[in-house]
Amino acid sequence: MKRVIVEKKILERNTESAQRIREILKNKGIFSLNFMSSPGAGKTTIIEKTIEALKDEVRVSFIDGDLDTDRDAERVKRLGVDVVQINTSGACHLDADMVLKALNKVSLDCDLLIIENVGNLVCPATFDVGADRNVVILSVPEGDDKVKKYPVMFNVADVILINKIDLYGVLDFDRDKVLKEIREVKPKAEVFELSAKTGVGFDEWIEYVKDFIRQ
Amino acid sequence: MHEGAIAESIVDILKDTAKENKLNKITKVALKIGKMSGVMIDALLFALDALRNEESIIEDAKFEVVENDIKAHCFVCDKDFYFEELTDIVLVCPDCSMPLEIIEGKEMEIIEIEGE
Numbered sequence: 646m647k648r649v650i651v652e653k654k655i656l657e658r659n660t661e662s663a664q665r666i667r668e669i670l671k672n673k674g675i676f677s678l679n680f681m682s683s684p685g686a687g688k689t690t691i692i693e694k695t696i697e698a699l700k701d702e703v704r705v706s707f708i709d710g711d712l713d714t715d716r717d718a719e720r721v722k723r724l725g726v727d728v729v730q731i732n733t734s735g736a737c738h739l740d741a742d743m744v745l746k747a748l749n750k751v752s753l754d755c756d757l758l759i760i761e762n763v764g765n766l767v768c769p770a771t772f773d774v775g776a777d778r779n780v781v782i783l784s785v786p787e788g789d790d791k792v793k794k795y796p797v798m799f800n801v802a803d804v805i806l807i808n809k810i811d812l813y814g815v816l817d818f819d820r821d822k823v824l825k826e827i828r829e830v831k832p833k834a835e836v837f838e839l840s841a842k843t844g845v846g847f848d849e850w851i852e853y854v855k856d857f858i859r860q
Numbered sequence: 861m862h863e864g865a866i867a868e869s870i871v872d873i874l875k876d877t878a879k880e881n882k883l884n885k886i887t888k889v890a891l892k893i894g895k896m897s898g899v900m901i902d903a904l905l906f907a908l909d910a911l912r913n914e915e916s917i918i919e920d921a922k923f924e925v926v927e928n929d930i931k932a933h934c935f936v937c938d939k940d941f942y943f944e945e946l947t948d949i950v951l952v953c954p955d956c957s958m959p960l961e962i963i964e965g966k967e968m969e970i971i972e973i974e975g976e
Binding site for chain 2: 646647648649650651652653654655656657658659736737738740767768770771772793796797798800828829830831832833
């Protein structure tokens with residue numbers, strides 16, 4: 646019997662690939678956002694509206710992670726953006742190797758790379774995909790209990806978008822509780838309250854993205 | 861179930877380690893998993909169990925997991941705070957209201973193995 650001290654990080658390879666992605670994008674002066682949320686929170690709609698608001702000033706490329714379909718990719722393609730689809734064939738998250746491969750296919754002649762992760766509040770939180778900022782969306786219909794139920798996801802967020810706020814007052818959603826719990830789980834996160842449907846609150850979010858690209 | 865992907869990464873590292881140390885069989889694996897890592901330990905053990913059939917090197921391996929509590933630090937007050945449950949987590953310093961930094965509890969590591 647032989648005992649071997651290993652002391653290795655299990656996701657070391659993913660971390661290395663994520664670091665490689667950061668280097669490639671930094672060298673090209675590309676800023677990147679990784680969008681995560683549960684299914685139906687509004688990732689694709691927010692991405693569409695963000696691209697529309699930016700497209701006169703900012704060149705955007707898009708990597709779409711999805712289990713099997715290319716429905717979201719097709720929606721974004723209509724906006725004239727270069728799109729690469731990653732089908733994870735059942736995997737519940739994107740990892741850095743998948744994104745690294747997609748970087749060979751997507752146009753890097755851009756200022757902003759948007760990555761749409763697979764929709765769920767658990768698995769994508771564990772895998773760094775090399776983006777500059779993690780954007781986590783929480784939508785009002787999902788309920789006001791999600792931050793404490795999925796603290797790992799909200800803790801990896803740099804930016805939290807509360808979407809569908811046109812439903813404040815229509816649905817039971819304790820806004821103060823959610824803002825308090827966000828502060829408990831990720832005090833440093835930037836929080837924007839908006840509605841991709843009505844456009845309310847969008848200007849602040851777009852200004853944030855523009856400021857970030859200008860940095 | 862992202863624990864499946866994590867189990868595969870573990871087995872990849874185990875295979876490399878076994879090769880480097882000329883082991884034909886791994887009998888014991890000690891893992892450290894932080895409570896803030898986003899890994900469900902039962903799901904991870906289930907996934908590792910499922911891989912036994914495909915990877916003969918871990919066929920009889922016993923997986924032992926040490927779960928690490930969450931430790932957060934206030935760099936203003938120079939104090940540590942511990943959280944045993946994820947739901948208890950409050951990363952704001954009770955004394956100065958500044959954000960706490962998590963310094964332990966996110967780890968996912970293979971500590972040591974035994975084999976022959």
